[in-house]
């Protein structure tokens with residue numbers, strides 16, 4: 001990847017992280033941990049890999065995104081706003097009565113959202129159905145399915161994965177956010193998923209591992225996934241819960257904190273650093 005393209009992706013991640021943190025801080029609570037770990041992925045998808053038209057979100061030939069770990073909605077909303085789907089001011093209605101931005105995505109409310117999610121597991125079946133429709137239509141569209149590692153506790157994921165693998169449904173690009181934690185602690189302590197990549201391989205997936213903090217590695221993994229023929233395909237993305245906000249790395253409330261003076265200061269310093277990075281590199 002050339003330097004200019006990589007810089008665009010990195011600035012894109014910085015802008016999404018800033019916007020998401022500002023929105024959550026304004027709301028005073030929210031799913032910070034799982035939103036932060038998909039920021040780089042969102043930048044790589046919306047700045048490079050997805051086919052979409054923000055002025056026509058229902059464009060027939062678009063690629064789809066299914067955020068099965070729906071609680072990470074705020075990172076997706078920031079991404080959609082920054083990419084022209086709606087006015088960024090709308091972000092400051094997150095979770096309010098009557099909002100178009102409920103904490104978990106709703107396809108009937110938000111431009112750019114194609115699947116209603118939040119009840120973990122269900123998005124996997126929705127994406128399998130969308131991918132199968134692409135297959136029946138002989139379409140080259142893709143659906144990017146983003147699944148949490150804790151979400152894999154849901155049996156429905158494995159039913160959908162069997163269907164995807166059986167049909168060699170490479171229209172679905174399964175991306176597992178392996179941030180090693182779920183709502184109330186480390187996966188290993190709650191329900192150990194063991195080796196997720198090996199499991200996906202055993203289920204019949206061509207499986208790629210990628211560093212989910214590294215835009216270039218993620219983009220290469222998506223290129224590799226798109227090129228796979230005659231097999232289901234999965235990217236296991238290695239991330240950190242609350243990625244980019246070190247204050248939360250060792251805290252037990254990283255999943256969905258309520259903010260106070262100490263966390264406000266930590267978040268403000270992350271925002272300032274990221275904004276300086278953008279400004280030093282020619283702005284957005």
Ligand SMILES: Cc1ncc(C[n+]2csc(CCOP(=O)(O)OP(=O)(O)O)c2C)c(N)n1
Pocket residue numbers: 033034035037069071118119120121147148149150151152177179181182183241255
């Ligand atoms: C069916 C269902 N059960 C429980 C929940 C409550 N819940 C929301 S997020 C979460 C943890 C998810 O962990 P993970 O998939 O690892 O998400 P991430 O670490 O990316 O935030 C749980 C249990 C839910 N949303 N849906």
Ligand SMILES: [Mg+2]
Pocket residue numbers: 148149150151177178179180181182
């Ligand atoms: Mg997790």
